[in-house]
Amino acid sequence: MRRLFSNCGILSGGDKEYEYIENGYLAIDGDTITYIGRSKPEGEFDQIKDMTDKLLIPGLVNTHTHSPMCLLRGVGSDLPLHEWLYDKVFPIEDRMTKEDILAGSQLAVLEMLSCGTTSFSDMYMEPEMTVDVVSKAGIKANICRPVQEFDSNERPEDNYRIRESLELFDSLNGSANDRIHIDFCVHAEYTCTEPVARYYAELCREHGGNMHIHLSETKKEHQECIEKYGKTPARWFSDAGMFDSKAMAAHCVWLTKDDMRLLKEKGVAVIHNPSSNMKLGSGFAPVQEMMDMGILLGLGTDGAASNNNLNMFEEMHLAAVLHNGYTGDPTIMRPEDVFRMATANGAKIQGRDNTGKLQVGMRADIAAINLDAPHLYPATDMLALICYSAQGSDVCMTMVDGQILYENGEFLTIDRERVMAEAKASVKRLYGI
Numbered sequence: 001m002r003r004l005f006s007n008c009g010i011l012s013g014g015d016k017e018y019e020y021i022e023n024g025y026l027a028i029d030g031d032t033i034t035y036i037g038r039s040k041p042e043g044e045f046d047q048i049k050d051m052t053d054k055l056l057i058p059g060l061v062n063t064h065t066h067s068p069m070c071l072l073r074g075v076g077s078d079l080p081l082h083e084w085l086y087d088k089v090f091p092i093e094d095r096m097t098k099e100d101i102l103a104g105s106q107l108a109v110l111e112m113l114s115c116g117t118t119s120f121s122d123m124y125m126e127p128e129m130t131v132d133v134v135s136k137a138g139i140k141a142n143i144c145r146p147v148q149e150f151d152s153n154e155r156p157e158d159n160y161r162i163r164e165s166l167e168l169f170d171s172l173n174g175s176a177n178d179r180i181h182i183d184f185c186v187h188a189e190y191t192c193t194e195p196v197a198r199y200y201a202e203l204c205r206e207h208g209g210n211m212h213i214h215l216s217e218t219k220k221e222h223q224e225c226i227e228k229y230g231k232t233p234a235r236w237f238s239d240a241g242m243f244d245s246k247a248m249a250a251h252c253v254w255l256t257k258d259d260m261r262l263l264k265e266k267g268v269a270v271i272h273n274p275s276s277n278m279k280l281g282s283g284f285a286p287v288q289e290m291m292d293m294g295i296l297l298g299l300g301t302d303g304a305a306s307n308n309n310l311n312m313f314e315e316m317h318l319a320a321v322l323h324n325g326y327t328g329d330p331t332i333m334r335p336e337d338v339f340r341m342a343t344a345n346g347a348k349i350q351g352r353d354n355t356g357k358l359q360v361g362m363r364a365d366i367a368a369i370n371l372d373a374p375h376l377y378p379a380t381d382m383l384a385l386i387c388y389s390a391q392g393s394d395v396c397m398t399m400v401d402g403q404i405l406y407e408n409g410e411f412l413t414i415d416r417e418r419v420m421a422e423a424k425a426s427v428k429r430l431y432g433i
Contacts, residue, residue: 003028005027010056011386014359025039028364054370056368059116062120062315071426081281100429110411117310118400119355127145135179144165144212145161147196149192182209184207211247232255253277257289271297279308299345313386370396
């Protein structure tokens with residue numbers, strides 16, 4: 001299908017600088033952008049959509065979340081991470097069935113599409129449920145089965161989570177026309193043993209996989225690793241071989257300077273999760289230092305139980321203002337850098353070099369923002385408007401690979417009523433409400 005968006009604002013480019021085109025045109029042929037410009041392109045189109053008062057931006061990439069945890073939204077609020085996780089979250093997760101995980105993933109995809117997210121990186125148990133949701137909904141995702149090990153006597157070869165991770169990779173990596181990527185994952189240093197981590201790291205190398213981990217999220221995690229092993233979590237993962245494959249590390253709040261140098265040396269990408277880090281009182285990630293060192297930075301929401309939403313506009317806003325306030329320097333987090341974290345950087349971290357930017361030849365993964373709102377006028381600086389003013393609710397269209405999945409409050413590939421009914425059934429079973 002050949003489609004033309006006309007009379008729209010377009011935030012194009014992104015390799016070095018962004019260009020704002022006012023009253024422009026963007027053409028799509030199938031799943032690919034074929035034209036961006038100020039004048040109408042020649043040729044015939046199957047559909048011409050008037051996008052007056054709309055701004056087209058690349059779809060947002062949420063590079064760290066736990067989508068089924070939408071069903072745990074609000075659980076254990078106002079608790080530090082370890083107490084929240086072990087006393088509140090884990091007991092509920094132990095009761096969750098495959099049907100609950102399916103329901104939570106569906107709810108998460110509804111929320112993400114309505115807020116302009118076109119791809120996400122997910123870490124959770126029973127990942128085939130999330131794969132099924134992603135495949136049917138039309139969104140993109142990097143999905144992994146987290147590996148954990150609490151029994152120091154169990155042989156790595158007997159770890160069923162490793163077996164499930166490999167089966168998932170072998171059967172589903174690249175499925176749904178490459179919308180689905182399967183990643184490798186160790187949940188965290190404090191939930192895994194060294195032998196299992198080393199064994200799994202070697203398997204990741206052999207398969208050419210990407211590794212997704214939690215790293216130095218809290219001071220407690222960081223200090224207890226040093227006390228136990230005589231090394232930081234970053235060095236622990238590196239010594240286990242985890243960084244010998246392409247790797248992405250979520251949080252990284254308590255990194256030392258040596259840790260940051262190690263991540264830079266190993267090419268490890270860092271995922272910043274400002275809402276979750278603030279809500280759980282984890283601290284301020286050294287984002288400025290990592291940016292100055294050239295570490296690739298992405299942006300994520302974390303799960304809805306520690307955020308409590310999957311709104312990437314909120315993450316951009318917080319990332320843009322928190323570090324300025326913390327350091328007393330308003331020049332640290334430029335809107336273009338934050339926006340790149342949420343789009344092009346995220347796509348690169350996911351291994352998707354054909355998305356994350358509005359450019360000819362890139363996949364048509366696009367979000368449209370309705371600019372006809374009081375809080376979005378006047379629009380004198382589009383990047384500042386996106387990071388400081390826009391809300392997820394301003395998104396009026398979300399497109400993936402040239403297919404419109406969400407438009408003006410309607411979901412075109414998901415039955416919203418069915419999803420909400422199934423989510424309510426799971427909530428009733430899990431909480432009795």
